[in-house]
Amino acid sequence: MSNEILENLKKAILEYESEKAANLAREALEKKIDPAKALNVMTEAVRQVGDGFGRGELWLPDLVGAADAMQSAMPIIQKEIERKGMKVETLGVVVVGTVFGDIHSIGKTMVCTLLAAEGFTVYDLGVNVTAEKFIEAVKKYKADILAMSALMTMTAPEQRKVIAILKKENLRDKVKVMVGGGSLTEEFAKNIGADGYDPTAPGGAKLARRLLNK
Amino acid sequence: MAMKGFTRKFKPLEIITEEQVEAIHRGILDVLQTTGVRFESKRALKLFEKNDCQVDYDNMRVKFPPGLVEECLRRCPSSFRVKAREPKNDLIIGGNTVYFVASPGMQTVDLDTWEPRPATKKEYYDTVKIMDALPNLHLFCCYTPYFGFEGIPEVMKIPEGLAAKIRNSNKFTWSCFSNDCEIFNIKMVKAVGTETIILAMMASPPLTYYNSAIECAFRTLEADLPIGVDTGTVFGATGPATIAGSLVTYTAELVAGIVLIQLIKPGTRTFIAGFPHPQNMRSGSPAFGDIGISLFDVAFNQICRKYEIPCRNTASAYSSSKKMDFQCGYERGIPAILSAVSGAQFIHVHGGMYGELAHHPIQDILDDDVAGMIGRFIEGVEVSDETLAIDLIEKVGPIPGFYLNKEHTRKWWRKEQFVPEVADRLTYPEWINSGKKTAFDYAKKRMEEILATHKVDPPLTNSQEEDIERILKEAREYYRKKGLITDEEWETYKKVLR
């Protein structure tokens, strides 16, 4: 019985069914299934879709669809884990946004989705985010990683500015900084003192793991 | 006198029915009325409220009454003139006239490695000169050829680019905005007595306008200039994955911008830019070169014809290929011809390489042939007693009859054919003898020729040149004061200026 529910939960994610996944998560908890187990099958499902994407069999809408389905079931399971006094399994807290002056949102939104699917807790600050807002969010959410996106050569230097303020506020060694977006290069990222750069969103999710040694 | 461009002499291609155009139009009105559009500008919100729109100040969301929308669409002129530095380069925009516009690319490419790299100042100026010389290139787009050049601060890239185009060409140019640079752009065009179309009213899909775009629109209209409304939907990301659905959101964004413009200043000369793409479902980037763009554009042209507002198509601007290869050829050729037969007034063809990120003058030269050939196509077939040539056919009869030696052939062939400048048209043995030259080799040679011989005619007068330099100086000071040019940038910049 419990196996069947978990199977169905996994299937719901593999079939990108957000509502179904949330309902099954609820059902699982009603049936007293171990929330950690539920979490496991969910992560497994998303990983499976991620692998399919990596092999070129699945496409972005599938990847993002699975991540979304997982996201809809996630809070339900997490709440139960917390209630039980177990530790919430997250790879870490990431604050994400497109820098000030820049309204390009597509790549940034993909990064958010894939980080979440990877198992991170993600706070999406949106676009046109000022340095002050980034710093505030890093403090508020006790972020492990700050991920910034900049699509234009004109706005890329904003990232340098944010890093400078992090230093000034003595936050720089508490948070890893990763950057990305069309206009950036590995070299630029190094130059401004970021901890990591990746040209793709799926690569960004893996990079986040590496940065936290997870 | 004005730039002739090309004239389509037959009915445009239509791929959706009148009823479908209506359905899309009704969808647009409904989205504007029910979903509404976000305008991050108090000034705009107030104006909308005054004109009976329903404004939610908390969400900055505006909902539009359909009557107002249709009224504002009618206020746009269906055809209008914009002034270039030389009257012969004025454009008369609208109807069945087609102009070819250069495609922007952020950087140039290295021809050995095909990798992108920033253009130098000389490359920027040279490329503008080459573009000035190409007969089938009618005007410049804002970021053409490149997004600024090496060594200049980010904030000065747009003004410096515009100055280069004013100096090295007297063709018309569009321009753009960022960090208030439109202030200086407007001053520069006024100083040389021309106009520009700023693609000012730029939406951020889905259904959003940020303040900088709106401010720029107010400035443009104050300066009494024509204006472009613009948006850049990616189907499946910032618009529905279906072409019909994205036609609705995309056009709704543009129409909301038009409403604002026509409320600020009724009758303003307005043209519709826009930049649609399906999403590349592997990388997430726009699927450059995808045929979905053409499906979208051709249907969009039908909608614009209904609104009687001139528009542009960008499908042929960029390819997904990184080289000037076969893929780049078909990814440019197919959309370009489709745009031309379906009624776009502006078509981006020249010079663009991969995905808005690269541009090259050799590509410009190759594309001048493509534009010429497409222009010739839309001019159509002349049918008259003389071209039907029934008497001649009777006279020549069956084999051994021959046409090459006839007066009729001497008179007509050049009008009927388009003869390319750099395409390889040799026979196989000649080609072997020529050292197997390709269109690319001929284009390179033509580039060198143009650079050695072409003169901008007439050049700027001394006083115009002084004005341009003065306005650039003003801009530099403005941004220095604002702290947008760092000391380090300033040092490098000074070296470039020398």
Added chain:
Amino acid sequence: MLKGFTRKFKPLEILTEEHVEAIHRGILDVLQETGVRFESKRALKLFEKNDCQVDWSNNQVRFPPALVEECLRKAPSSFRIKARDPKNDLIIGGNTVYFEPGVGMQTIDIDTWELRTATRKENYDGVTILDALDTVHFLSCYCPYFGFDNVPSVMAMLESVAAKIRNSTKAQWSGYQGREVFVIEMAKAAGIELLGNIICSPPLTYYGDGVENIFRFIEAGFPIDVCGGGTIAGATGPATVAGSLIADGALNVAGIVLVQLIKPGTRVIVQGGAGPQNMRQGSPAFGAIGGSLHNVAYNQIFRHYKIPIMDAGCYAGSSKRIDYQNGYEKAIPAVLAALSGANLIGFHGGMYGELSWHPFQAIIDDDVAGMIGRFIEGIKVNDETLAIDLIEKVGPIPGFYLNKEHTRKWWKKEQFVPKVADRLTYPEWMKTGKKSCLDYAKERMDEIAATHKVAIPLTSSQEKDIERILKEARKYYKEKGLI
């Protein structure tokens, strides 16, 4: 039946109705006043019997307009051509568009871009690749190559047909040159139909063997391609597009009249293909836009006659390489042909002016044909695709569509995903060795060669028959002193 592509909107028209009428009247007038030369007694007799005015001194035939119009009406507007595998049958006509390969006399060396004769293996492999490509619906005559290494030229045609029968189950057409007897036998042995062709020589002339062979094809009950033979505007036709439309049109219509007099109701497809002359070299200006002006107008006229149309000339440009010029010179004519009502478009693999063909090119062209096919299928407009409710739900920024069910369901129907085009971003492209469509085409070719099998191989008795007929032919030509 092979679906091919379906044009879902009105065709592109570049002539007004009045222009079409003027050209039609011009064609009737030229047929009546100037007439056409037929170097065939058998044909002349048939024309005379049907009230044409025949001048036996110069073999010129003048046609009464009513007869011409009646014969045009007798040709069916749509018909089926049978392939070896029924799922590859074609139904030609109306708004369907099929693609067929281009032809090239030889292959090219990809390093030097020079011509050389293909080997037997290359020819057979070429057919296998064409069999594997989804957008190749029909096999042209002389494709991929005009014969191959060590084949005497009289046998080139026959060996080529045999290769296509053996390595593919797709339908095909065939040339003649006095080989039709053997070709027809082979077709019968394999249980297929062949599209025969009657070829003419502009201006206004049909030679004997071109005419003779269609009597045989029609006897065998096969459909006929009436092939304009490529009027060159300024050389074998007037330099004006309008004039060449009349000269070329009159010639083709005369061919259709002959076919319909031989056997009324015979399935006919008409092949235009006039283009301007290259006024420096004298050769046809391959890839010139004048060719498209002619073809699009031609399609409009033959749509008016309700006769299916082949635009065979979209496969050859003037460039000698697989490069940018070749890209636009092939793609623009092909998309114009598809928009304007061609039912069969010659495309894949052809390179310079009918002289060269290459499998890489064919594989890249498979993407181009797919892309054009997707275009003519048009846009679906209904409540679901308009997606007004979804738009309302998503709203302004930060609304996003990528994660929506609607996107998953629709994106693949709306986009065309190419097989060998480079669609990477710059960083990905640099990381993967800067591959271009040419590199991917090579990979795909290797894959096809390693995995593709003909769906229905010939039975051993069919194979025996083919080999026997080839043997007979070889013997026949040897005795005739042609080998």
